[in-house]
Amino acid sequence: MEEIFPYQALDVDLYELTMAAGYFHHNYNPTVTFELYVRKLPDTRNYLIAAGIEQAVKYINSLRFSSEEVNYIKSLPVMKDVKPEFFEYLQNYKFSGDIFGLKEGELVFAKEPILQIQASLIEAQILETFLLTTINFQTAVASKASRVVQAAQSDGKDRTILEFGSRRAHGPEAGVLAARAAYIAGCAGTSNVLAGYRYGIPLYGTAAHSWTLAFDSELDAFKKYSEVFPNSSIYLIDTFNTLEGAKRAAQTGYKVFGVRIDSGDLELSSKEVRKILDSNGMNDTIIILSGDLNEYKIENLIDKETPVDSFGVGTQLATSEDAPSLSVVYKLVEVEKNNRHLYRAKICPGKIMYPGKKQIYREVKENNFVKDLIVLNGEKGAQGNKLLIQYVKNGEVIYSFPTLDEIRHYVRKNLQKLPDRFLSLDKKADYKVEFSDKLKTLLSDIETNN
Structure with a gap:
């Protein structure tokens, strides 16, 4: 199913439009390069998983201003003195x-470009907000999901994580995109039906406590559920008493695919059940x-040898609760x-950035990631695998996007190459990211001249 972006052209911050109007007024629209990256990893993250790139590229490729949108922008008080030709440009x-x-x-670390936009200044400036929100959110959720999956399989057993976070996500569309991000990071599926429809993600679900409470008895509720779903019934057994619920599950006369426990002492309840x-x-x-x-509670349950086959994770996953936003x-x-190529960089304390369009090289030894080197685009002599690829050329998409299952496989393969210290849930480890001497010199020149 194709994604639809209603009123997409207005999904900007006002200053992107005022800057665009200013560039247009001064007939200043050179070709520029913008880079999107994360300044600093959260304290609880040793790596991030880049996500949301397909949505970002498709948004850019489909972005148009309708007459209704242009008329609205034109009506804003701040735009009253702007040349009429600017609104024709937007149209x-x-x-x-x-x-x-x-x-x-791709696994990504601080200061590494996730996206590069090379275009006219006005075209590139207008894209800022949508790109930031899309990459920020999905990357945050995918990175959280990866940790949760790691925790569930920390003893080597192939337990699954089911993404159940839609009802606690920050809006309906956030729930859908969280499901997508969680799936590519290793979750087995989602409860969100729209995510299943739009992206082909496997769907999972049981029944709520309200199903049990709607009938005269728990046993009756279980039986009636199995009458409809005789081959896939999963009973929620903690409405009244978890252990009694398990006993009633055994009395239905139906084959029971699974039981879910949603409250109480999960370790002790699971062992008795x-x-x-x-x-x-x-x-x-x-x-x-x-x-x-979350990953810590799950790891603790695994350490205590809790008999469990799958975990349903919602709020903490869909909101990436411990790191809900990234410094993108x-x-x-x-x-x-x-x-001429003129290199630009912000040099204020705490927000220093390196100038110039870049490329990333990842060094791999004995099937392990060793370090990344960021160089000025076109620099020679760097060793390793190039990480930045081209998606769009002259406004046309030239890349064939992989399926979500192919992305899942790519994530899994990359995590296997990341040394164990970076997979720790509670110990901080800083992956080595270096900048080339050329980039350091360019930055030093800018600092000297400003």
């Missing part, structure tokens, strides 16, 4: 530049645990004027 807006970026699912199920010949019935879980920025790094 005819179509991105005609180039887009480079990481592959979706497993005994009840096994004693009734239900050895194949799986146990799903849910209820305000979109910065002008290069201007082309009179056949």
